[in-house]
């Protein structure tokens with residue numbers, strides 16, 4: 001599965017948000033064959049298109065696609081120096097695909113701020129700096145090794161040293177490694193190999209109090225401006241509200257949302273933002289027996305998408321019958337879409353698009 005790691009200073013609302021996410025999520029009991037670690041939440045990706053399709057075909061079983069969130073607590077100033085458990089937390093971050101960085105944008109005298117005041121940009125920089133410091137260590141280690149190898153005059157090693165030195169400059173300036181785009185295959189391989197923390201895509205969650213849920217506040221605006229500067233997005237969430245919402249039954253939830261003037265839980269925006277951050281898109285398989293949303297990375301071809309369902313589908317792939325979501329809904333059924341010529345027969349090279357409703361033809 002694809003994983004977002006939730007990081008942030010202590011007391012900013014990480015657990016509150018994580019608990020709300022997992023309350024809506026999938027119970028460990030439904031996963032009898034694998035153990036879910038307590039700090040990992042498997043969360044259905046809310047998608048109104050799936051609901052619409054399920055309704056159209058009166059499906060007996062509607063299955064959302066999922067993604068995972070990991071609560072990575074304990075990242076504090078000094079973590080990269082290996083004090084206490086710091087290094088262990090950095091290790092957890094290494095294993096996620098993207099980073100959700102929660103930033104405190106609420107004032108509450110009853111909740112202590114570890115740095116003594118509310119200051120979103122300082123908080124962002126404290127965490128970023130720990131990640132940068134950890135990456136500097138990784139780059140330094142690699143540089144030492146590669147410089148030694150480069151003494152033999154090996155061209156590849158020399159090119160690696162050159163790129164590592166550029167990386168080092170970026171990190172020395174306190175900037176994340178992601179600002180340096182690798183240009184050659186060698187550089188891309190090297191970056192993948194290094195498994196740096198600051199090359200992972202990041203999004204910020206501005207955690208606000210209930211009163212600011214709708215329109216944010218000056219802290220949020222400050223954060224949004226700074227995030228725009230680094231090409232990152234900000235999702236504003238009132239952690240407290242989300243926790244309350246997550247404990248309600250569906251109909252009570254609707255009522256509460258209406259009272260607040262909200263259309264959907266803020267968590268839905270967060271989950272979708274995480275999904276986008278990971279470069280993921282959704283295709284559907286639609287039927288009376290089951291209607292299901294599936295996750296693929298953008299750019300996946302039809303056989304690759306088939307392989308998500310079953311390896312046999314990929315191995316024996318013949319073609320994919322594809323109806324775009326909009327066409328499916330407009331026609332009202334698969335047969336109507338087929339009659340109107342809106343069901344396309346696509347081959348091996350076809351790149352699956354977000355919202356495609358697909359029927360795979362394959363040999364067994």
Ligand code: GDP
Pocket residue numbers: 008009010011012013014015016017073106107108111207208209210238239240
């Ligand atoms: P973590 O250390 O980042 O995981 O933070 P927690 O989720 O444990 O939250 C720390 C404290 O802040 C708890 O007492 C929460 O109830 C409180 N808290 C979390 N989110 C909000 C919020 O949006 N507004 C207010 N006023 N308090 C919050």
